[in-house]
Amino acid sequence: MESLEAELDRARDLTVADLVDAIESIGFECTRCGACCKGYTPKADDDVADGDGAGVETEDDRSHAEPHTATVFPDEVRELLATLESNAAGDGSAGGEAGEDDADDVSGSEYDWRDVARPMPYGLEESAEGEPAGETFEWALQTDACGNCTFYRETDGRGACTVHEDRPLVCRTYPFSVALGGTSQPMGEAVDEAGMVRAHECEGLGRDISRSEAEDLAEALKRRAVRELEEAIEVRDAYRPSGDIDGVVVHDSEGQKRPDGTPIDGDRTERS
Template identity: 65%
Template sequence: MESLEAERERATDLDVAELADAIEAIGFECTRCGACCKAVEGCESENGGDEDAGGDDEAADGHDHTATVFPDEVRQLQETGDYDWRDVARPMPYGLVEGEDGPQGETFEWALQTDDCGDCRFYAEDDGVGACTVHEDRPLVCRTYPFSVALGGTSQPMGEAVDEEGMVRAHECEGLGRDISRAEAEELAEALKERAIREIDEAIAVRDGYEPIEREPGEVVVHDSEGAKRPDGTNIE
């Protein structure tokens, strides 16, 4: 298995033009169906991306929407609406267990906050047409959907390979196969490369900075690239 440092070099060497070729070959246009922003078989949210929506309850059915968001992206989203940390992000659920008073344990990184139905809290819908209420400041994982890069140290790639090398993957999405301009493909490719580098940088920082934390019963600890944090985003000394 290659080291994260070696994988980072590979990510840095990614050719944006080649990534754009792969994206352009398959084609993509967002149809605003909202499938990538909603829970799997969740309940119908009356307000979509309502700012007062909660996020502590599980979706009625299926699995909550889970999208990785980096600490600096959380802060950027906080500034869009004077949000608290918990309004924007929740501890990544993987690694946590359900205790008497809710989730507990240690986990790594953050996920975008969800509403009571498990949909992304920044998702809004009007007559079946979806929209991101923080579109200009949306995280890299959202900017690059439905594509990913198959590199160690990055998010587990899903979907079918788009290029011959199997580097670029396309997740299932009804927007695939639609016309995309070269300029749009290159913009998406730039974001895809940036995401690949950022994910490995985060993984390296978490690895190098990880220290076991003595937790209180029922406590949640989140380890990110900046150290150990409480669910409200404050640092644990």
């Protein structure tokens, strides 16, 4: 297996034109079915920990549905928080770029980190008190009581994203991924491929796509591959064991954090 640094070099060397050709050959048009934004019932052979997005949902039985799980990075969380603040203020402007300092701008508002993101569930266990505990890596988009993405809305069977212009890269590029180690894959096996591009289960596959739309997708797909590998390297380098910290610890590229996104620096307590 190639090192993360080697895979990052490969991601940076991806040719957008080649990705465009691959996406065009596969074909795609979003039907707004919402499957990639909703909780789902995994098939027996699904490996839930393998990637982002949605698996195969059954209409008749949601009793064993898994919540929607899509990776979101710290800078994307802050951008979405800025978007929520902007929308609440009614100024109509999108969130746009948001840096680390912008976290202070929203910390005293009605929104906080948990309105956008939750700890990635993989690796967490239930404590004796019935609360989640343990350590995990990265964040997932927050979900509602039905297990759907918190930003998903549906009207007359047609889905919509309330933060569409500022949605994370994993959402912008669904149902595609690139065949590079260290990058995330949408839930389930690839059902089609062309060159370095893999396409995962989605009812919109195989439909005509314009060259300009394919170019937008390809550019976002390359940005996502580079960003995911940069993040993976930063998480690896920032990691330190959290064995003596109570509750849930999330490791991301900025260090250790609580579920509300606050850094743990110096906040160490002995486990009982």
